[in-house]
Amino acid sequence: xxxxxxxxxxxxxxxxxxxxxxxxxxxxxxxxxxxxxxxxxxxxxxxxxxxxxxxxxxxxxxxxxxxxxxxxxxxxxxxxxxxxxxxxxxxxxxxxxxxxxxxxxxxxxxxxxxxxxxxxxxxxxxxxxxxxxxxxxxxxxxxxxxxxxxxxxxxxxxxxxxxxxxxxxxxxxxxxxxxxxxxxxxxxxxxxxxxxxxxxxxxxxxxxxxxxxxxxxxxxxxxxxxxxxxxxxxxxxxxxxxxxxxxxxxxxxxxxxxxxxxxxxxxxxxxxxxxxxxxxxxxxxxxx
Numbered sequence: 001x002x003x004x005x006x007x008x009x010x011x012x013x014x015x016x017x018x019x020x021x022x023x024x025x026x027x028x029x030x031x032x033x034x035x036x037x038x039x040x041x042x043x044x045x046x047x048x049x050x051x052x053x054x055x056x057x058x059x060x061x062x063x064x065x066x067x068x069x070x071x072x073x074x075x076x077x078x079x080x081x082x083x084x085x086x087x088x089x090x091x092x093x094x095x096x097x098x099x100x101x102x103x104x105x106x107x108x109x110x111x112x113x114x115x116x117x118x119x120x121x122x123x124x125x126x127x128x129x130x131x132x133x134x135x136x137x138x139x140x141x142x143x144x145x146x147x148x149x150x151x152x153x154x155x156x157x158x159x160x161x162x163x164x165x166x167x168x169x170x171x172x173x174x175x176x177x178x179x180x181x182x183x184x185x186x187x188x189x190x191x192x193x194x195x196x197x198x199x200x201x202x203x204x205x206x207x208x209x210x211x212x213x214x215x216x217x218x219x220x221x222x223x224x225x226x227x228x229x230x231x232x233x234x235x236x237x238x239x240x241x242x243x244x245x246x247x248x249x250x251x252x253x254x255x256x257x258x259x260x261x262x263x264x265x266x267x268x269x270x271x272x273x274x275x276x277x278x279x280x281x282x283x284x285x286x287x288x
Contacts, residue, residue: 059097062090065138072134075127080252084118084245089135095195096139102191103141105149105178110201112150117242121249153201154208162211166219179224186225194226199234202226 060068069089077085092111095101115132122128136143156175157165168176169183185192202224206216221228 060140062093065089065093069134069138072137073127073131077131078123080248081119081122085131085135088114088118089138092139092197095193095197096141098193100191100193102185102193103145104182104198105153105175106182106201106205107195107198108146108201109150109153109204110195110197110199112146113200113204114197114238118245121253153205157205157208160209162206162209162213162216165205165209165211166216166223169223183224194230196234196238198226199231200238202231203235203238 066086066089076082115135119128119131132147133143136146153175156173164171168179181190182192184190186194202217202220206212206220211220217231218228221231
């Protein structure tokens with residue numbers, strides 16, 4: 001059997017280091033415990049908590065995120081799907097807990113597109129939906145929001161053409177406002193973390209709007225204030241991954257079909273032997 005092609009996503013980012021806080025040197029004693037600061041007056045005979053403030057969110061480790069996923073979905077996953085899911089989960093964990101991360105609908109559309117491509121042909125559609133929920137919840141996000149936002153963008157894009165899609169900033173509407181907000185944040189007016197999922201989301205919008213002209217992607221990137229070179233690079237990687245994934249699934253299907261045929265042949269041969277044995281037994285009984 002030919003070797004199944006190895007499919008790998010590149011690690012997109014690293015977790016940012018958390019900033020350490022300073023302890024107060026004044027007469028009040030400042031204590032820190034798991035992200036909270038409690039200030040007590042040294043002049044008081046009884047300690048009184050006067051302030052409790054969350055100073056920083058301590059992100060879970062990659063191991064904790066993977067554990068949460070496996071805890072939610074306990075059934076075995078075929079290796080061709082499981083290996084990619086685990087690697088994808090690690091990468092999205094790094095994105096999710098990056099300091100500049102902020103969820104947006106284009107990112108969600110990109111992820112949902114990748115997930116659907118990856119899980120196409122999965123043996124159980126019910127398990128596929130359960131895996132999706134377990135995956136997103138392991139990242140402490142809302143799978144329903146991902147699905148709904150991706151669906152809204154898909155429906156909106158189907159009603160657009162290249163010009164209307166690119167000129168979103170000149171119109172009002174829910175999706176138009178989402179894209180305007182992304183453009184503002186990409187200019188530095190808020191958190192914006194570019195990622196491969198975002199690039200795939202842009203590609204999906206153009207695809208659904210039938211905006212096939214080479215200049216459409218460039219114009220949309222300009223309108224959203226994102227670097228087209230990064231988008232081009234990530235889309236090339238994405239297309240290459242899809243190609244390898246299709247080849248791997250075809251090889252897997254051929255292997256399964258071949259093993260099924262061998263099993264049927266063995267079963268047929270066994271039945272034939274049983275029939276011959278029975279006939280011989282009947283013949284010997286008649287001769288008596």
